[in-house]
Amino acid sequence: MQENNISEANLERCLKCNLCTLVCPMMEVNPEYPGPKKAGPDGERYRLKDPAYYDYALKYCLNCKRCEVACPSGVEIGDMIQLARIKYGSQAKRKGLLGLRDWTLASTDLVGSLSSPFAPVVNGVLGTKPVKAVLDGVLGVDSHRTFPAYSGQKFTSWFRRQDQSAFDKFVTYFHGCYVNYNYPQLGKDFVKVVNAAGYGVHLLEKEKCCGVALMSNGFAGKARKQGELNLASMRKAIAAGEPVLTSSSTCTFTMRDEYPHVLGLPNDDVRPSLMLLTKWLYGKIASGEVKLRFRKDFSMKAAYHTACHMQKLGWEYYSIELLRMIPGMELTVLDQNCCGIAGTFGFKKENYVHSQNIGSKLFASILDAGVNTVLTDCETCKWQIEAGTGLPVLNPVSVLAEALED
Amino acid sequence: MEYDVIIVGGGITGAATARDCAMRGFKTLLVERGDLCDGASGRNHGLLHSGGRYAVTDREGAEECIRENRILRRIASNCVEPTEGLFISLPEDGLDYQANFIAKCREAGIDAKAIDPKEALRLEPAINPSIIGAVKVPDASVDPFRLTDANVLDAQRHGADVLKFHKVVSLIVEEGRVKGVEVLGHNDVSTKKIYAREVVLAAGIWTAALAEAAGVHIGMMPSKGALIIFGHRVARMVINRCRKPANADILVPGDVVSVLGTTSDKVPLETCDDMHATPEEVELLLREGVQLVPSLATTRIIRAYAGVRPLVVADNSGDGRSVSRGIVLLDHEERDGLPGLITITGGKLTTARLMAEMTADLLCRKFGVNRRCETAEKPLPGSDGRKARFEDPVEQRAAIGRHGGEVSKMDFSQGREVLCECEQVTRAEIRYAVQHFGVRNISDLRRHTRIGMGTCQGSFCIRKVAVALAGELGDPSLADTFVKEYLQERWKGMTPVLWGDTLREGEYMHKVHSL
Numbered sequence: 001m002q003e004n005n006i007s008e009a010n011l012e013r014c015l016k017c018n019l020c021t022l023v024c025p026m027m028e029v030n031p032e033y034p035g036p037k038k039a040g041p042d043g044e045r046y047r048l049k050d051p052a053y054y055d056y057a058l059k060y061c062l063n064c065k066r067c068e069v070a071c072p073s074g075v076e077i078g079d080m081i082q083l084a085r086i087k088y089g090s091q092a093k094r095k096g097l098l099g100l101r102d103w104t105l106a107s108t109d110l111v112g113s114l115s116s117p118f119a120p121v122v123n124g125v126l127g128t129k130p131v132k133a134v135l136d137g138v139l140g141v142d143s144h145r146t147f148p149a150y151s152g153q154k155f156t157s158w159f160r161r162q163d164q165s166a167f168d169k170f171v172t173y174f175h176g177c178y179v180n181y182n183y184p185q186l187g188k189d190f191v192k193v194v195n196a197a198g199y200g201v202h203l204l205e206k207e208k209c210c211g212v213a214l215m216s217n218g219f220a221g222k223a224r225k226q227g228e229l230n231l232a233s234m235r236k237a238i239a240a241g242e243p244v245l246t247s248s249s250t251c252t253f254t255m256r257d258e259y260p261h262v263l264g265l266p267n268d269d270v271r272p273s274l275m276l277l278t279k280w281l282y283g284k285i286a287s288g289e290v291k292l293r294f295r296k297d298f299s300m301k302a303a304y305h306t307a308c309h310m311q312k313l314g315w316e317y318y319s320i321e322l323l324r325m326i327p328g329m330e331l332t333v334l335d336q337n338c339c340g341i342a343g344t345f346g347f348k349k350e351n352y353v354h355s356q357n358i359g360s361k362l363f364a365s366i367l368d369a370g371v372n373t374v375l376t377d378c379e380t381c382k383w384q385i386e387a388g389t390g391l392p393v394l395n396p397v398s399v400l401a402e403a404l405e406d
Numbered sequence: 407m408e409y410d411v412i413i414v415g416g417g418i419t420g421a422a423t424a425r426d427c428a429m430r431g432f433k434t435l436l437v438e439r440g441d442l443c444d445g446a447s448g449r450n451h452g453l454l455h456s457g458g459r460y461a462v463t464d465r466e467g468a469e470e471c472i473r474e475n476r477i478l479r480r481i482a483s484n485c486v487e488p489t490e491g492l493f494i495s496l497p498e499d500g501l502d503y504q505a506n507f508i509a510k511c512r513e514a515g516i517d518a519k520a521i522d523p524k525e526a527l528r529l530e531p532a533i534n535p536s537i538i539g540a541v542k543v544p545d546a547s548v549d550p551f552r553l554t555d556a557n558v559l560d561a562q563r564h565g566a567d568v569l570k571f572h573k574v575v576s577l578i579v580e581e582g583r584v585k586g587v588e589v590l591g592h593n594d595v596s597t598k599k600i601y602a603r604e605v606v607l608a609a610g611i612w613t614a615a616l617a618e619a620a621g622v623h624i625g626m627m628p629s630k631g632a633l634i635i636f637g638h639r640v641a642r643m644v645i646n647r648c649r650k651p652a653n654a655d656i657l658v659p660g661d662v663v664s665v666l667g668t669t670s671d672k673v674p675l676e677t678c679d680d681m682h683a684t685p686e687e688v689e690l691l692l693r694e695g696v697q698l699v700p701s702l703a704t705t706r707i708i709r710a711y712a713g714v715r716p717l718v719v720a721d722n723s724g725d726g727r728s729v730s731r732g733i734v735l736l737d738h739e740e741r742d743g744l745p746g747l748i749t750i751t752g753g754k755l756t757t758a759r760l761m762a763e764m765t766a767d768l769l770c771r772k773f774g775v776n777r778r779c780e781t782a783e784k785p786l787p788g789s790d791g792r793k794a795r796f797e798d799p800v801e802q803r804a805a806i807g808r809h810g811g812e813v814s815k816m817d818f819s820q821g822r823e824v825l826c827e828c829e830q831v832t833r834a835e836i837r838y839a840v841q842h843f844g845v846r847n848i849s850d851l852r853r854h855t856r857i858g859m860g861t862c863q864g865s866f867c868i869r870k871v872a873v874a875l876a877g878e879l880g881d882p883s884l885a886d887t888f889v890k891e892y893l894q895e896r897w898k899g900m901t902p903v904l905w906g907d908t909l910r911e912g913e914y915m916h917k918v919h920s921l
């Protein structure tokens with residue numbers, strides 16, 4: 001009996017060593033945030049007694065998962081906090097205009113679809129001072145922030161005109177909202193790199209936003225529906241023998257880990273085939289199956305930033321090693337620091353200062369590195385670092401595409 | 407200096423008796439050799455019985471329980487959590503007992519309602535899914551520490567004196583009458599005598615020895631009960647087994663933990679000062695407990711402990727569990743020809759108020775006064791309906807949950823920092839405990855706040871707490887001793903359950919504090 005009495009309840013594995021507290025980026029800048037240990041396993045014991053013990057300050061959790069990476073006991077601290085927000089946070093759910101703001105920030109697909117056809121107008125209007133003042137004052141979107149511009153042509157519209165029929169091997173691409181509505185160039189780069197590796201690209205039969213913004217803004221039900229749809233589409237692709245590849249670390253992490261842990265969507269059958277392009281490509285090159293040919297005249301002095309979810313995935317190695325294969329690439333790997341944006345978090349007026357304070361350490365280290373470009377696998381890190389340093393930020397996939405021999 | 411009444415024993419019985427005596431206007435002194443709740447009152451389930459457990463075997467006890475249960479929900483709303491309870495029948499128990507159980511509960515006035523097993527599982531998903539029957543009863547969870555504290559505070563507010571850390575070394579018997587007690591303080595070298603018109607022994611199992619010294623024999627049977635504490639709430643309701651009372655058939659949600667118990671073994675009187683649970687008892691509790699709630703098999707055990715029931719052998723004897731756990735009020739003037747001495751013992755945490763009422767009634771008769779008992783009507787300190795709410799500042803909620811309206815006496819502007827993180831105890835709460843309960847060390851502080859009772863058992867926070875407490879007591883040099891003493895005491899409870907996460911915690915504690 002005693003040998004079997006080993007705790008299954010994840011919260012009880014916590015030894016209260018506080019390593020998580022030490023690595024929490026929010027803890028460092030915001031005294032109102034109780035920190036991962038108190039918000040997670042400590043708070044959970046009280047919430048189990050009475051939901052009245054729910055702490056509204058849990059909204060400050062960036063869901064960066066650095067606490068989980070640090071935990072020597074395997075406590076899923078970030079998941080616990082996310083779940084608590086979903087389960088108990090409704091008593092603190094924002095109503096009125098701030099609720100509308102959260103809904104708008106969360107609804108990446110809908111807002112993207114509505115905005116893309118009017119991209120020049122929407123981009124122009126969103127960037128003007130009076131509109132920014134209204135967004136700031138009424139909707140609580142910080143005026144320092146500029147929404148990522150919408151693209152006039154969606155990635156999927158461009159892709160439909162691409163002929164991939166010459167290939168006999170395929171991968172399936174989960175492009176995500178950002179590539180589709182805001183930055184189709186990354187999708188185009190993805191196709192170029194995959195084609196150069198000798199594979200054709202398919203899209204999923206149906207694709208919805210991975211749901212990360214929905215989850216963090218309190219719309220778990222909708223996120224679950226989208227997750228179910230995405231998993232169903234992925235299963236079809238996987239059944240056809242194609243891996244599902246991505247170009248965003250956060251979408252990937254969400255669909256691999258948050259689906260089962262936070263949304264309760266089992267995905268054991270999908271996980272092994274769902275990964276970032278850089279991980280897949282590294283494997284193909286390492287096994288000798290794929291050989292990429294790079295330009296001789298490529299030159300770049302860049303710093304690589306490990307996004308939080310990339311660190312949680314443990315996959316930064318693949319991106320870094322691929323980048324190092326490029327001749328003419330002078331790469332500095334930065335110390336791991338959160339950039340502070342955490343998706344839609346940093347767009348909210350009440351979070352702007354914390355977001356910048358967290359990012360300041362990273363910005364300083366980038367500026368110290370004396371580079372002209374920053375590389376990272378996460379699009380929201382890109383917005384934050386571009387705003388914080390003035391340097392261009394690229395996805396490693398785009399750099400690979402640019403460095404390929406034509 | 408002479409009191410009307412000296413009450414010996416600062417457990418729940420003594421505390422409740424002191425309150426009643428003080429409310430009836432007697433000049434009252436409560437003497438306790440250690441801290442409040444140092445004996446069985448601090449080592450039990452924390453169960454507010456509905457009476458269901460006794461309905462079949464002890465009608466009188468069951469009736470007392472349900473009556474007191476209703477009273478305590480009213481006067482001690484802060485200490486009682488109305489979790490309600492279930493009596494579940496497993497296939498091997500059959501349903502015959504259940505039918506009789508319900509009938510007997512109803513006879514005793516306990517609202518026992520059979521519910522469909524499916525409904526029971528919906529109400530309480532943690533219970534064994536193979537149940538064939540369930541009965542809902544008005545059991546509840548009660549915090550024995552807070553209940554004792556509240557009684558003592560109220561006694562003091564009605565003029566009673568409280569002398570803690572003073573051991574009664576003998577009863578003063580002069581001219582064939584008990585005239586008071588001789589006490590020795592913890593820091594004293596010589597005893598002092600305190601006189602009273604009546605002395606009430608309410609010292610649990612230690613009553614026997616005190617009475618014996620005065621030449622009075624009370625046949626007491628120390629019955630050891632071991633319990634184990636699980637790290638969090640696995641069930642929301644009190645879960646009982648619907649069968650003849652046996653080992654490990656009650657699981658109680660207490661504050662943020664779950665308490666499983668108990669055992670019942672006769673032990674020698676002289677071992678009662680050093681009670682601890684053994685690995686064999688833990689094994690037995692766990693084996694039976696998983697029948698109630700299967701997930702207990704994979705839930706972390708924080709510690710195991712044991713208390714001693716002060717069972718009294720009726721003057722013409724009995725044995726083992728058949729000994730009634732009923733209230734025993736002995737008027738030694740009548741029974742042994744020794745005036746000035748009364749014993750109140752037996753009973754339960756649930757019926758302590760009634761025991762006090764019976765004692766105070768007897769005192770009224772002895773003093774020839776007629777004063778009505780008001781303890782069932784007046785709420786206890788803190789029990790003014792104040793509950794932790796979402797709107798309260800987060801660092802205050804745990805304190806409000808524990809102390810109810812008493813939080814108004816805590817100054818959170820000077821001490822909102824949380825020192826014990828598992829149990830969310832702030833400096834303000836520590837200061838309150840020091841001011842109102844005269845604590846000497848961290849173990850004392852624990853009884854009045856829950857400090858160090860959480861998952862880490864003090865590993866992480868105890869040094870902060872020690873430094874804060876030593877500061878409050880005005881002697882910073884005490885901190886090191888506090889830490890050492892406290893961790894030794896925690897080890898006692900961790901040793902019988904040292905495996906899995908608790909073993910890891912133990913190793914961590916060991917390394918951090920270089921024990």
